[in-house]
Each structure stands twice: as structure tokens, then as C-alpha cells.
Amino acid sequence: MTDAARQFEQDKRLLDRFVRGDARAAEALTAEHLPRCLAQAFRMLGSRTEAEDVAQEAMLRLWRIAPDWRSGEARISTWLYRVTANLATDRLRRRRKSASIDDIAEPADPSPSAEARLMSEDRARALAAALNALPEKQRIAVTLRHVEERGNPEIAEIMALSVEAVESLIARGKRKLRDILAAKASSLNYTDEET
Numbered sequence: 001m002t003d004a005a006r007q008f009e010q011d012k013r014l015l016d017r018f019v020r021g022d023a024r025a026a027e028a029l030t031a032e033h034l035p036r037c038l039a040q041a042f043r044m045l046g047s048r049t050e051a052e053d054v055a056q057e058a059m060l061r062l063w064r065i066a067p068d069w070r071s072g073e074a075r076i077s078t079w080l081y082r083v084t085a086n087l088a089t090d091r092l093r094r095r096r097k098s099a100s101i102d103d104i105a106e107p108a109d110p111s112p113s114a115e116a117r118l119m120s121e122d123r124a125r126a127l128a129a130a131l132n133a134l135p136e137k138q139r140i141a142v143t144l145r146h147v148e149e150r151g152n153p154e155i156a157e158i159m160a161l162s163v164e165a166v167e168s169l170i171a172r173g174k175r176k177l178r179d180i181l182a183a184k185a186s187s188l189n190y191t192d193e194e195t
Contacts (some may be wrong), residue, residue: 014039037058
């Protein structure tokens with residue numbers, strides 16, 4: 001049995017135990033999945049406080065639907081990823097309506113030198129802006145593949161698309177990102193290999 005299959009079975013058992021009133025099962029599921037939800041939300045939002053709110057809401061939604069969970073339809077991790085992405089996307093949409101991109105705080109970068117930190121922040125802003133310039137499906141597919149490091153079959157499941165459609169979205173998204181970032185290569189101190 002693969003690690004993914006073992007995790008799927010373990011999650012299913014824990015969710016069943018939670019539905020029967022076992023608080024320790026909820027603690028185990030939370031310990032397993034909350035850190036990934038939090039990391040995903042933080043990457044999308046750039047705010048620890050907002051990421052914590054989104055991750056907690058995603059877990060609360062899992063607890064609410066637990067009695068009706070149909071284990072054969074989706075893995076808990078996939079379901080939580082989709083819910084977290086949707087909640088974070090909703091926050092980003094609300095944020096765009098009420099604030100400019102300049103008002104959004106960038107996440108702290110642990111680089112040792114100030115110059116390296118500033119360059120890294122400039123690159124992160126440029127990449128975030130480039131990702132935000134992509135059509136939504138391309139942005140999600142590229143982020144899942146190259147930030148979350150998920151495989152194309154899992155991305156296809158998350159996005160409810162075929163693997164071929166995911167591959168096409170990723171390829172088009174990467175080309176567009178490369179074009180956007182190539183125009184800024186000299187100001188971001190990118191080498192030819194990095195663009």
C-alpha cells in the first residue's frame with residue numbers, strides 16, 4: 001500500500017471516529033491537516049492572521065460535513081485544499097475591492113542580508129503580480145504544480161479537469177509567466193537561466 005493510500009485510510013478512520021464522538025480523532029486530523037491548510041492560505045494571502053482564519057474555517061467546515069462525508073468521493077487532504085483555496089480566493093477578491101495591491105503586506109523573508117532580502121522581496125512581488133495576471137485556472141494550476149509540488153493527476157482531481165487540460169493550463173501559464181518576468185529580468189537581477 002502506498003503512503004497516499006495509507007494516509008487516505010487513516011484519515012477515513014479518524015473521521016469516522018470523530019463522528020462517533022472521539023475528540024482525539026479530531027485532534028489527530030487537525031494535527032495532520034491544519035499545518036498544510038495554514039501554509040497554503042499564507043502563501044495565497046501573505047498574512048499570517050488571515051491565513052489562520054482561513055485554515056480554521058476550512059477545518060470547521062470539515063467538522064460540520066463529517067457526518068455526511070462520502071469517503072469514496074475525495075480525499076480529506078484534497079477536499080481541504082480546495083476549501084482553503086476557495087476561502088483564500090474569496091478573501092483576495094474582497095481585498096481587491098477594498099484595497100490596492102500596495103496596501104497588502106508582503107510576508108517576511110528570513111534572508112540574512114538586507115540586500116538579498118530586498119531582492120527576494122522584489123522577486124516575490126513580481127512573481128505574485130505575474131501569477132495574479134494569469135487567468136484564474138492557469139494561476140491555480142501553476143501554483144498547485146510549482147508551489148505546492150502536487151502531481152498533475154491530483155491537480156486534475158482538485159480542479160475537476162482532465163490531466164491533459166491541467167498540463168495545457170500549466171504550460172500556457174508558465175509561458176505567460178516567463179514572458180511577464182522576462183520584461184523585468186534586469187531590474188530583478190535575473191540571469192538568463194532563471195527567466
